[in-house]
Amino acid sequence: xxxxxxxxxxxxxxxxxxxxxxxxxxxxxxxxxxxxxxxxxxxxxxxxxxxxxxxxxxxxxxxxxxxxxxxxxxxxxxxxxxxxxxxxxxxxxxxxxxxxxxxxxxxxxxxx
Amino acid sequence: xxxxxxxxxxxxxxxxxxxxxxxxxxxxxxxxxxxxxxxxxxxxxxxxxxxxxxxxxxxxxxxxxxxxxxxxxxxxxxxxxxxxxxxxxxxxxxxxxxxxxxxxxxxxxxxxxx
Numbered sequence: 001x002x003x004x005x006x007x008x009x010x011x012x013x014x015x016x017x018x019x020x021x022x023x024x025x026x027x028x029x030x031x032x033x034x035x036x037x038x039x040x041x042x043x044x045x046x047x048x049x050x051x052x053x054x055x056x057x058x059x060x061x062x063x064x065x066x067x068x069x070x071x072x073x074x075x076x077x078x079x080x081x082x083x084x085x086x087x088x089x090x091x092x093x094x095x096x097x098x099x100x101x102x103x104x105x106x107x108x109x110x111x112x
Numbered sequence: 113x114x115x116x117x118x119x120x121x122x123x124x125x126x127x128x129x130x131x132x133x134x135x136x137x138x139x140x141x142x143x144x145x146x147x148x149x150x151x152x153x154x155x156x157x158x159x160x161x162x163x164x165x166x167x168x169x170x171x172x173x174x175x176x177x178x179x180x181x182x183x184x185x186x187x188x189x190x191x192x193x194x195x196x197x198x199x200x201x202x203x204x205x206x207x208x209x210x211x212x213x214x215x216x217x218x219x220x221x222x223x224x225x226x
Contacts, residue, residue, distance in 0.1 A: 034214050036217075041200075041220070042219055042220065043116075043118075043217035043219045044155075044202065044204075045217075046214050049214050090155065097208075099143075099145055099157050099160050101157075102147075102154045102155040102156075104152060105152075105154050
């Protein structure tokens with residue numbers, strides 16, 4: 001069965017600092033991987049996705065993520081965080097023909 | 113604009129009552145999903161449907177029911193058998209089950225049992 005682990009429940013960073021949110025997945029074959037962002041009381045917005053090819057993928061809002069098969073990881077990064085990035089972030093995985101399986105999320109707080 | 117519409121945004125239910133959450137999409141997507149979100153629990157799959165008149169249980173289907181009579185609609189009924197229905201419910205759709213460009217999400221319905 002597929003599963004996703006986001007080890008950090010809550011992260012606080014200073015505005016302008018770099019950010020890395022961790023995601024580890026469990027799946028036997030090559031997964032389809034996603035990062036979504038959710039503002040309070042809202043739906044989820046897709047930040048980026050990985051299907052195949054280049055293991056470093058670029059997304060919206062200046063985010064990027066790197067797929068590392070050897071570590072079963074798909075960590076999300078941003079070089080300089082803005083206050084508007086404060087939100088909850090979800091990593092998700094699918095085999096390609098099954099519904100998305102989500103991690104429990106990481107809440108990001110940004111301080112001045 | 114294409115998208116997914118969930119209604120209502122807030123819903124209050126008395127204990128013992130059934131309640132139906134609406135989800136409509138105009139993206140011409142084949143697959144639709146219902147997820148439940150609780151604080152610290154992420155999103156958990158309730159039901160999904162890949163085609164009209166067919167649907168499958170997800171991880172936490174007990175106490176819920178769905179129908180898929182039209183491609184664009186996938187209502188979720190929270191029955192009185194659901195022991196802890198207070199949660200945030202998210203509807204999603206995709207071109208096929210989990211593939212393509214990923215799923216698009218509605219804005220959610222917050223259900224509170226009073």
